[in-house]
Amino acid sequence: MKTYENFKIRLTTHAHKRYCERVQHISYEELTDQCNQQLYKREYDHNKNWFIHLSGVWWSYEVEGDVMKFLTCYGKTTANLPAGLKWAQRHNDSLDLQTIVS
Secondary structure (H helix, E strand, O other): OOOOOOOEEEEOHHHHHHHHHHOOOOOHHHHHHHHHHHHHOOOEEEEEOOEEEEOOEEEEEEEEOOEEEEEEEEEEOOOOHHHHHHHHHHOOOOOOHHHHOO
C-alpha cells in the first residue's frame, strides 16, 4: 500500500456537496481535516485506479503533485463500487447509488 504522509487532500466543491447529500452535513473545513486525518492514519482498504474507500466512504480523485484532489463522493457503502461501475459500463447500464449507499 502506498503511504501518503506527505500528501494533502483537497476537496472540490462538488465532492463536498455530494458528501453532504449522501453521507452527512459537515463544513468544508471539517470534512477536509477529517479526510486528511483518515488518510494519514491509513483508514482505507481500497486505493487504486483513482478510487479510494476512505473510512467506508467511496471517493474518486486525481493527484496534482502532493495533493489528492477529491472530485466526487459516491457515499458510504461496503459494496465494491469500482467493480460495480465497471460492470455497469460493460453492460451499458448504470448504478442507483441510493440502493447501495447507507
